[in-house]
Amino acid sequence: MNIPMEYYLAVSTIMMFAGIYGFLTRRNLLAMLISVELMLNSVDINFAVFNRFLFPGELEGFFFTVFAIGVSAAETAIAIAILINIYRNMRNIQVENINELNG
Amino acid sequence: MDYSQFLHIRSEISLIAVIMSLLLFDLLAGARMRKYFQPLACLLMLLQIGINLTPGRSAYLFGGMYVHTPMMTAVKNILTVGTLITFLQANTWLKREDTVFKQGEFYVLTLSTLLGMYFMISAGNFMLFFIGLETASVPMACLVAFDKYRHHSAEAGAKYILTAMFSSGLLLYGLSLIYGSTGTLYFEDLPDKITGSPLQIMAFAFFFAGMAFKISLVPFHLWTADVYQGAPTQVTGYLSVVSKGSAVFALMTVLIKVFAPMISQWQHTIYWIVIATITIANLFALRQQNLKRFLAFSSISQAGYLMLGVIGGSAAGMTALVYYVLVYMAANLAAFGVISIIEQKSGKIETADYNGLYRTNPRLAFILTLALFSLAGIPPFAGFFSKFFIFMAAFQSGFHVLVFIALINTVISLYYYLLIVKAMYINPNETPIAPFKSDGYTLISLVLCTGGIVAIGIVSAIYQSIHALGYGL
Numbered sequence: 102m103n104i105p106m107e108y109y110l111a112v113s114t115i116m117m118f119a120g121i122y123g124f125l126t127r128r129n130l131l132a133m134l135i136s137v138e139l140m141l142n143s144v145d146i147n148f149a150v151f152n153r154f155l156f157p158g159e160l161e162g163f164f165f166t167v168f169a170i171g172v173s174a175a176e177t178a179i180a181i182a183i184l185i186n187i188y189r190n191m192r193n194i195q196v197e198n199i200n201e202l203n204g
Numbered sequence: 205m206d207y208s209q210f211l212h213i214r215s216e217i218s219l220i221a222v223i224m225s226l227l228l229f230d231l232l233a234g235a236r237m238r239k240y241f242q243p244l245a246c247l248l249m250l251l252q253i254g255i256n257l258t259p260g261r262s263a264y265l266f267g268g269m270y271v272h273t274p275m276m277t278a279v280k281n282i283l284t285v286g287t288l289i290t291f292l293q294a295n296t297w298l299k300r301e302d303t304v305f306k307q308g309e310f311y312v313l314t315l316s317t318l319l320g321m322y323f324m325i326s327a328g329n330f331m332l333f334f335i336g337l338e339t340a341s342v343p344m345a346c347l348v349a350f351d352k353y354r355h356h357s358a359e360a361g362a363k364y365i366l367t368a369m370f371s372s373g374l375l376l377y378g379l380s381l382i383y384g385s386t387g388t389l390y391f392e393d394l395p396d397k398i399t400g401s402p403l404q405i406m407a408f409a410f411f412f413a414g415m416a417f418k419i420s421l422v423p424f425h426l427w428t429a430d431v432y433q434g435a436p437t438q439v440t441g442y443l444s445v446v447s448k449g450s451a452v453f454a455l456m457t458v459l460i461k462v463f464a465p466m467i468s469q470w471q472h473t474i475y476w477i478v479i480a481t482i483t484i485a486n487l488f489a490l491r492q493q494n495l496k497r498f499l500a501f502s503s504i505s506q507a508g509y510l511m512l513g514v515i516g517g518s519a520a521g522m523t524a525l526v527y528y529v530l531v532y533m534a535a536n537l538a539a540f541g542v543i544s545i546i547e548q549k550s551g552k553i554e555t556a557d558y559n560g561l562y563r564t565n566p567r568l569a570f571i572l573t574l575a576l577f578s579l580a581g582i583p584p585f586a587g588f589f590s591k592f593f594i595f596m597a598a599f600q601s602g603f604h605v606l607v608f609i610a611l612i613n614t615v616i617s618l619y620y621y622l623l624i625v626k627a628m629y630i631n632p633n634e635t636p637i638a639p640f641k642s643d644g645y646t647l648i649s650l651v652l653c654t655g656g657i658v659a660i661g662i663v664s665a666i667y668q669s670i671h672a673l674g675y676g677l
Binding site: 117120124130133134137140141143144147148151152155156159161162164165168169172173175176177179180183184186187190191 | 330331334335338342345346349352353355358359361362365366368369370372373374376377379380381383384387388389
């Protein structure tokens with residue numbers, strides 16, 4: 102059974118824009134982090150799918166996926182460390198309560 | 205494999221050596237040795253500049269993954285000097301009780317971001333570009349949240365890391381579409397395959413949005429003021445000069461090399477973004493009371509001027525851009541140096557607190573005045589010449605109306621820069637900031653910056669030597 106490329110791309114596109122939507126609307130820092138992760142993972146799918154279907158002779162896209170996963174893991178680790186620090190300081194990670202910098 | 209290629213990446217290798225030696229010093233040296241940390245870091249940075257002073261020749265290394273041109277050495281050296289000045293200014297802050305035990309982390313994290321910028325500038329492939337960009341922005345989030353027991357710093361750190369992740373998500377999505385439509389990520393092979401198809405235009409839009417977040421161009425600037433206000437002041441200075449300068453240069457490299465066939469599209473994009481950036485940032489800067497927020501908006505509008513060098517995509521534009529980054533570094537780091545030393549000694553950061561500063565601390569007031577004059581572009585300071593060259597580069601590329609709008613905005617910016625000068629010299633104040641003595645390192649950094657503000661514009665050899673390094677792309 103062969104699944105055509107477009108199906109994969111539809112999934113990744115939906116993930117990407119769901120991530121953007123979530124980032125802009127969620128008011129909890131962890132939920133925002135999850136939305137961003139969704140965006141980064143949709144990119145990984147894109148690279149792997151393009152490589153597998155369009156350029157099967159090479160490995161560039163797969164390599165990029167591996168690096169992107171590594172980098173996004175590092176970013177998530179830092180982000181969670183900062184969120185834990187905020188929680189320790191304020192006992193809260195809701196965005197509307199974190200407004201000492203009036204932006 | 206040809207191991208002699210490693211000789212060409214000596215700036216990165218020597219920087220890794222500096223990071224490693226500082227890391228080992230941090231691990232092995234006890235609490236009593238900590239006072240040698242700053243001199244050691246500054247000496248190693250001087251050594252790093254000394255090793256990389258000669259430009260070397262252009263080279264394509266590791267199958268085109270890494271590209272070296274003489275101009276890149278100049279940019280890297282400018283960034284290194286900016287880092288050195290930041291280290292000099294960090295003295296009082298790092299001596300504070302809640303930071304003194306982790307000052308090693310400050311140096312190692314800052315240098316890691318610098319290493320990331322090096323790789324980002326020299327990248328010849330989008331993978332190395334992306335990794336460099338992330339190496340520059342992930343430790344930067346740690347730096348922004350460095351004062352972890354102060355709410356502002358933690359909050360700014362969260363805002364920075366979330367925006368950085370969001371922007372790299374956008375950028376990566378753009379890169380994945382470019383890969384899907386061309387099948388390669390090497391800068392060298394890409395221009396032949398970029399045709400300006402709708403998919404590639406969408407890819408460019410995502411890529412540009414991601415980079416615009418890093419450079420903080422309007423409408424992607426919303427994080428800037430909060431992060432700049434909340435971060436420790438030295439980190440803010442570093443963020444506004446070194447991080448921004450490297451990102452603009454890297455963006456220009458990519459635009460010229462990769463997106464050359466789409467030049468009319470990206471020139472249009474930058475055209476409107478420059479107008480929006482300069483105007484909106486100026487209007488917001490007018491009403492800021494906190495000096496760090498004020499300088500944040502000032503730096504957004506300076507980013508707009510930097511993009512004026514990018515828009516032409518010409519050799520003159522690149523020279524003007526590098527020169528502008530150099531001048532902007534001297535002026536902005538002088539301003540941040542004065543603000544940070546005043547913040548550390550008196551805890552005051554509002555514009556109203558600066559009333560009557562001239563009576564109590566005339567030298568600091570004078571240096572801040574010079575810095576603001578240079579940022580505003582008043583002759584004979586360096587800022588005038590850098591603005592002149594960057595306007596000339598954009599004008600020669602045919603953007604006459606754009607240059608005119610930028611000129612009007614320069615006049616508006618003069619108003620708010622002079623408001624601070626007026627506060628320091630004219631406004632009366634019952635309780636001005638008490639006189640204090642700055643430490644030696646800060647003095648050295650302020651002297652360096654002031655020398656830069658006065659000399660870089662007048663000594664024409666500097667512009668000519670940057671120009672001689674040329675384009676080389």
